[in-house]
Amino acid sequence: MKLQYQLNAAFTLLLFVIMAVTGFVIYSLILNLLIQDEERQLEQKGELLARFLTEEYGSAQNIWEFSNFLEEQELQLILYDRGLDQISYSTMPVKVIEGFIENDNFTKDQEGLWEYKNNKFVTSKILFYPESMQLELYLLTPMNDLQAVQQNFFVRLLIVFIVGGIVAVLLSYFLTNKLVTPLSRLQQQLKKIENRQFDEVERIHATGEIKEVEQSVYEMASELRHYMNSQQTFFQNASHELKTPLMTIQGYAEGIKDDVFNEQEKEKGLEVMITEVTRLKKIMNEMILLAKLDSEQTAYERKHVDTTQLINHIKERVRPLVNEKGITFTTNIEPNITIYVDEEKMLRALLNIIINGIRYAKSEVRMTVERRDTIIIVIEDDGEGIPKELLPYLFHRFVKGKNGETGLGLAIARAIIEQSKGKITATKSTLGGAKFVLTFLE
Incomplete structure (x- = not known):
């Protein structure tokens, strides 16, 4: 399966899980919220109705006389006379009232949810004032009404989830396509590299x-x-x-x-x-x-080497050649400088560079070692210098000047120095000849 399809499938699955969990939580909470809101509204309606009845009609007898008024309110209510322990008035079916009485809902002073068979009702009790009237008003709302609202809300929420999911999946497809396209193009360029078509490799716009x-x-x-x-x-x-x-x-x-x-x-x-x-x-x-x-990277046995000791070994090795050529080999070394290299191989690299300088020098080869931000070793001579056309290829294999031997000495020196985490460059010396600068980290 392609990466784009894998990303889209993973995103769609994750989106489905999140929406399913969110829908379940919302579906569970919405009924509780509806019940709490209905209880609050019933309480408000009951208080207004009780206050109105008390002010207008004044007693339980008068309230009974105006039952027509209560019927006009289109509310499911019960007037209960606690003193007489009887239902004074009700808009509920008789069987439902009898069921409430059997459940002792009135005597237990129970509020919240009342049950009758498989039906549940949200209830709110309001006391008439003065309390000597011992008259209680119960307002009820069937749970079926609230569940219908719950179902209606959930259907709308499901529609929103479906539309939002489709939009999210389409957006995911667009974004993953934008992400994967550079990878596909990059794969094509890697194929060119595999086929050694280096000149046909193209740059890719990506972020x-x-x-x-x-x-x-x-x-x-x-x-x-x-x-x-x-x-x-x-x-x-x-x-x-x-x-x-x-x-x-x-x-x-x-x-x-x-x-x-x-x-x-x-x-x-x-x-x-x-x-x-x-x-x-x-x-x-x-x-x-x-x-x-x-x-063979493991052939390097690096350790901390004192540069003064290393240069002394070089002096002993090149002394016969220096005497034969009749030139001077001068050194200027700052004390207490160490480099982390393979001593024998670094000795070989430095000898290759110095012997190369002696071969071309007229009268002097100079070597300095100093510490700045890094450790710098400079080897220069007063010979004819490096031809400009040769300079870019100086450290390549079999590249040599007119007095060169195998053309491998400087290539070997560069390989050793780079394996020692160093860097070598060649320029023109102030003495007039070649100048080699070696840089190492401490």
Whole structure:
């Protein structure tokens, strides 16, 4: 069943339950309200009638004489003389009066509901003044009349409920259709993503949480498109990087096998083959490392690492290369700064960046560590800098400058830094070369 039908069914069922409970409660209360209102009206009518009879006729004998007047009132009433313990006058049938007498309704001084067989009556007793007259007036209303009003009211209420329910269901259908339509369109866009039709993904107009989901789906599509493009570029670059040394090795191996080289050329060919094999091994190792960084999240053993100790390890590792190049490697580190990273992998990332700087530097590589709102590590050199056309793709795989080696070093560095909840960016340095800024949360 579609979501829209499920929502409409759930709303209709809930509406039916609420209306049923409300109707039952109202049906039960309305009769009590009608009885209370009828008792109040009977009391008012009785008081007016008793006052009028007393003022006009003055005694029980005179009241009896004017029974015609009481009949004109079209009321169901009983005049009871308590002193004589007898009915002085009544507009009720004799059998009903006898039933009341049998039930001792008069002697028990009972008010409220009187019963005769299956019939009930709402009653109100009014005393005549002065009390020495011992005359009581009882006004009665059959319950059947009140129940008829109750039934009539309930029928009208039922009509209102039915009309209101139909309007509510139609409104529910309209609202759920407005809610579900963006979801249906979103499903269509997900189908396009499933079929890798990233360029055909369209934005959807929605509000609330659906808008947030739509935004996430659109961003996911963009990321997947970027990932697919990067993977395609990666395989193209990888095949190129691997194909060149393999062709070189194959050419020299076939030449040596066919004995087309002299001894000196053979020695040179073997040296080239060893160099290319070493280069292939390095590329393969870095590709395997990069794949592990992307897939094995548990390979990161993060802990709090003191930056001063970490930089000292870096100095020891790069000292031979710095001395060989004849450049200076200066550091400026604020004390008592720690970062929460995998120490060995972060050491590898920083070495990749620093060695890259040493490779391009003219005379100096500088490294600073400071605490602001975050922990910032800056590595910069005074080389030629990063070409503008290369800058957007600098951290992609197999992207390298003119003196680059495998083109994987900075990609590995970025993967390690991002897995350490950090961020890396590259810009132009005030020294004239490249500047790498690493940002970490404390």
